[in-house]
Amino acid sequence: MSHLRQNLDSFAHAFKALGIKHIVVSPGSRNAPIVAGFIRIGGFNMLSAPDERAAAFMAMGSAQATGKPAVVICTSGTAVLNLYPGICEAYYQRIPLIAISADRPENLIDQWDGQTIHQKNIFEKHILRSFYPETDLHESIAETELLNFVSQAVEISTGEPCGPVHINLPLKEPIYQGLDIAVSASFASTDITGKKTQDKVQFPTEWLNARKILFLVGQNKPDESLRYVLQSVSERFPVLTDVLSNAQSDNTIGCTENMEMLSDVHQPELLITMGMGVVSKNLKMQLRQLYIPLHFHLGDGGFTGDPFFTKPVTLQAKASAILANWIQQYEGGADSYFLHAWKSACNEVYNQDNEYEIVRSILKNLPTDACLQLGNSMVVRYANGCAKLPNTVFGNRGTSGIDGSVSTAMGFAWASPEQQVYCITGDIGFLYDKNAWWCNPLPENILVIIINNRGGMIFDRLHGPEKLPELRNFVHTPHNFNAKAIAEHYRVEYHAYKSVEWLHPTANISTSLESSSGILEIFTA
Numbered sequence: 001m002s003h004l005r006q007n008l009d010s011f012a013h014a015f016k017a018l019g020i021k022h023i024v025v026s027p028g029s030r031n032a033p034i035v036a037g038f039i040r041i042g043g044f045n046m047l048s049a050p051d052e053r054a055a056a057f058m059a060m061g062s063a064q065a066t067g068k069p070a071v072v073i074c075t076s077g078t079a080v081l082n083l084y085p086g087i088c089e090a091y092y093q094r095i096p097l098i099a100i101s102a103d104r105p106e107n108l109i110d111q112w113d114g115q116t117i118h119q120k121n122i123f124e125k126h127i128l129r130s131f132y133p134e135t136d137l138h139e140s141i142a143e144t145e146l147l148n149f150v151s152q153a154v155e156i157s158t159g160e161p162c163g164p165v166h167i168n169l170p171l172k173e174p175i176y177q178g179l180d181i182a183v184s185a186s187f188a189s190t191d192i193t194g195k196k197t198q199d200k201v202q203f204p205t206e207w208l209n210a211r212k213i214l215f216l217v218g219q220n221k222p223d224e225s226l227r228y229v230l231q232s233v234s235e236r237f238p239v240l241t242d243v244l245s246n247a248q249s250d251n252t253i254g255c256t257e258n259m260e261m262l263s264d265v266h267q268p269e270l271l272i273t274m275g276m277g278v279v280s281k282n283l284k285m286q287l288r289q290l291y292i293p294l295h296f297h298l299g300d301g302g303f304t305g306d307p308f309f310t311k312p313v314t315l316q317a318k319a320s321a322i323l324a325n326w327i328q329q330y331e332g333g334a335d336s337y338f339l340h341a342w343k344s345a346c347n348e349v350y351n352q353d354n355e356y357e358i359v360r361s362i363l364k365n366l367p368t369d370a371c372l373q374l375g376n377s378m379v380v381r382y383a384n385g386c387a388k389l390p391n392t393v394f395g396n397r398g399t400s401g402i403d404g405s406v407s408t409a410m411g412f413a414w415a416s417p418e419q420q421v422y423c424i425t426g427d428i429g430f431l432y433d434k435n436a437w438w439c440n441p442l443p444e445n446i447l448v449i450i451i452n453n454r455g456g457m458i459f460d461r462l463h464g465p466e467k468l469p470e471l472r473n474f475v476h477t478p479h480n481f482n483a484k485a486i487a488e489h490y491r492v493e494y495h496a497y498k499s500v501e502w503l504h505p506t507a508n509i510s511t512s513l514e515s516s517s518g519i520l521e522i523f524t525a
């Protein structure tokens with residue numbers, strides 16, 4: 001048996017031993033021997049997805065669902081570059097993802113050879129670490145060496161912060177030798193994954209007596225212990241929760257897009273933030289204007305952004321633990337006037353916008369235990385500040401690309417088959433990512449809802465592009481497409497509504513949302 005065959009079996013086995021289950025594969029010749037190793041070892045949940053751009057987002061969505069790293073495997077050349085948007089999004093969302101690319105031997109680079117490009121360090125600054133085997137895979141490598149190699153990659157990707165890592169495997173001809181032979185060795189089964197958590201963390205003394213403390217939770221993974229502790233904090237202090245914070249409860253305050261102008265009464269003595277960025281530009285701009293003397297950020301590793309220009313001091317702490325510790329010892333009297341001022345600033349004003357009403361009507365009818373995936377552009381903004389959201393909400397706000405929202409939702413649905421997934425997207429985002437359905441097996445627990453306004457509505461809300469009407473074709477990108485033929489192409493159920501039908505007082509929205517899979521398109525223009 002060839003060393004290559006033996007090594008690729010050991011390589012795949014290492015993933016199994018480390019408890020990794022979800023593998024998304026894009027086809028290719030150079031990566032086929034790597035994929036063959038995963039098939040021979042067995043025990044993986046494997047998804048075939050030919051579009052590498054979509055595949056990377058699918059792997060990321062599946063990692064969102066399981067909390068464990070997912071693997072995406074692709075061939076050499078531009079295939080690797082097509083993983084980049086998903087890698088980038090996983091980097092900024094801090095989601096564990098392992099990208100494996102097959103590569104050609106180094107001496108063939110720049111020799112006019114097909115699918116041969118510079119793959120080393122290809123993801124530059126948007127990767128936690130890039131790995132290359134030290135020994136040629138065609139030579140004998142001890143099983144333990146490959147296990148160590150893979151476990152380092154898994155450890156980095158699930159560390160603090162979590163994120164993407166890249167493993168680049170150069171393979172030279174012949175690559176198909178012994179492809180069909182049964183598994184070479186009886187591998188030891190060792191699950192060596194395990195995560196450290198920091199619990200009792202001391203809070204700064206400034207927190208004990210301050211009366212006006214503003215809490216703000218940006219985009220964050222679901223964390224029930226954090227939601228629980230913030231519920232009690234929100235009885236006395238304003239706790240602002242972004243639509244993607246997964247921290248919302250009865251007394252928390254949604255970050256509505258159309259919030260009031262802030263004034264001196266909103267000025268905190270202390271700002272305490274968790275999670276990452278916020279969707280609301282209005283809130284971000286206004287916090288930049290407000291005088292905030294002290295800002296602590298509860299970090300879970302990785303860099304801390306400074307979105308409000310307040311120079312936050314980062315405490316590397318598990319947010320729920322530090323807050324539970326603090327609330328028990330808090331000695332100051334919380335300023336109820338301050339709490340009410342924030343509640344009324346963010347009070348939802350009735351919005352007559354059709355699309356806003358449609359999105360809100362959908363959200364009102366979603367089950368709490370569903371997963372909601374929000375497309376970028378207007379949809380995530382319409383949902384921001386909504387009082388009723390499912391307990392699991394995701395959106396690709398790491399880099400705010402419109403290129404992978406449906407694929408991410410598809411990956412989530414694949415890895416969480418018991419959970420109903422709803423993905424709401426704009427039409428351009430949908431059309432961009434229509435290869436999300438190009439996967440096998442196709443999940444049956446995902447309903448994609450398109451708000452079709454026949455173009456990029458967001459650009460009509462910005463002031464500027466309308467000054468040059470000729471620009472419209474290149475910015476708003478008007479079109480007359482719909483999803484019917486795409487649904488037929490992928491053989492999924494399709495329903496269409498006009499906004500007047502959807503919003504009609506006699507419309508039964510919960511019944512319209514009953515299909516567990518397919519495409520539902522609502523035309524608003």
Ligand SMILES: Cc1ncc(C[n+]2csc(CCOP(=O)(O)OP(=O)(O)O)c2C)c(N)n1
Nearest residue numbers: 377378401402403426427428429456457458
């Ligand atoms: C990959 C990528 N390309 C381009 C953009 C710029 N962009 C932001 S919103 C948008 C239009 C989105 O239109 P649609 O999905 O229909 O949503 P709507 O604006 O109508 O709500 C574009 C092209 C982006 N965010 N990401």
